[in-house]
Amino acid sequence: xxxxxxxxxxxxxxxxxxxxxxxxxxxxxxxxxxxxxxxxxxxxxxxxxxxxxxxxxxxxxxxxxxxxxxxxxxxxxxxxxxxxxxxxxxxxxxxxxxxxxxxxxxxxxxxxxxxxxxxxxxxxxxxxxxxxxxxxxxxxxxxxxxxxxxxxxxxxxxxxxxxxxxxxxxxxxxxxxxxxxxxxxxxxxxxxxxxxxxxxxxxxxxxxxxxxxxxxxxxxxxxxxxxxxxxxxxxxxxxxxxxxxxxxxxxxxxxxxx
Ligand SMILES: Nc1ncnc2c1ncn2[C@@H]1O[C@H](COP(=O)(O)OP(=O)(O)OP(=O)(O)O)[C@@H](O)[C@H]1O
Ligand SMILES: [Mg+2]
Numbered sequence: 320x321x322x323x324x325x326x327x328x329x330x331x332x333x334x335x336x337x338x339x340x341x342x343x344x345x346x347x348x349x350x351x352x353x354x355x356x357x358x359x360x361x362x363x364x365x366x367x368x369x370x371x372x373x374x375x376x377x378x379x380x381x382x383x384x385x386x387x388x389x390x391x392x393x394x395x396x397x398x399x400x401x402x403x404x405x406x407x408x409x410x411x412x413x414x415x416x417x418x419x420x421x422x423x424x425x426x427x428x429x430x431x432x433x434x435x436x437x438x439x440x441x442x443x444x445x446x447x448x449x450x451x452x453x454x455x456x457x458x459x460x461x462x463x464x465x466x467x468x469x470x471x472x473x474x475x476x477x478x479x480x481x482x483x484x485x486x487x488x489x490x491x492x493x494x495x496x497x498x499x500x501x502x503x504x505x506x507x508x509x510x511x512x513x514x515x516x517x518x519x520x521x522x523x524x525x526x527x528x529x530x531x532x533x534x535x536x537x538x539x540x541x542x543x544x545x546x547x548x549x550x551x552x553x554x555x556x557x558x559x560x561x562x563x564x565x566x567x568x569x570x571x572x573x574x575x576x577x
Contacts, residue, residue, distance in 0.1 A: 398418050
């Protein structure tokens with residue numbers, strides 16, 4: 320990327336020194352992040368210096384009013400969008416490395432393999448069925464050859480996840496042939512397909528009734544118990560937030576403690 324400084328031997332040394340401390344660094348950090356949308360000539364500041372740390376294995380809930388910037392912050396954490404340009408935009412770091420400092424390839428790997436993203440509005444592909452939508456994240460994370468070699472195992476995993484989320488009878492349905500809650504569950508299965516280190520979940524149970532939502536969160540919690548997954552979950556539901564180890568709130572563009 321053009322705004323990346325050229326690496327000098329001195330900087331390489333610095334990076335090596337930095338790496339030594341990475342084991343102690345929080346897994347995921349937002350440092351003084353600013354995000355301003357531009358609508359025509361109007362600037363819409365949404366994040367105004369938001370900072371948060373997420374430790375490895377932690378489950379953090381982000382609460383905040385509608386429009387407070389929760390989805391925006393989650394997209395930045397997942398490398399799907401970038402903070403305002405430097406200087407002043409702040410930064411997102413994963414395991415001690417700034418996303419802005421990553422090569423395009425490393426950032427792609429981060430998005431595809433390390434992070435599982437559950438979108439608020441699902442983003443399922445309309446022409447693919449439930450099974451294919453779920454397998455899509457595995458396709459993105461593997462090379463063609465590796466995907467082909469593991470196809471059977473990956474299909475079995477997708478089927479097992481979808482079954483766990485009550486979708487065993489819906490594998491061949493396309494998104495338009497599903498209820499809103501069923502679409503949401505496909506989006507969750509897809510995000511978990513690659514056993515991501517970090518699950519970034521945007522209102523993952525927002526469209527589910529309490530009983531179904533609780534069952535899904537029980538399943539997510541059980542998977543996390545097995546894998547030690549880190550979870551950042553946006554919700555407007557205090558009861559859902561109570562499942563997290565820690566709750567933070569987004570207010571006036573900054574993160575305040577829960
Ligand atoms: N692409 C965009 N261009 C301009 N403004 C945007 C854009 N995306 C979001 N916004 C504005 O940024 C603010 C924060 O949006 P965001 O989606 O992050 O809120 P949220 O906290 O997730 O809300 P909700 O709880 O309703 O999902 C909103 O006021 C929204 O209108
Ligand atoms: Mg949102």
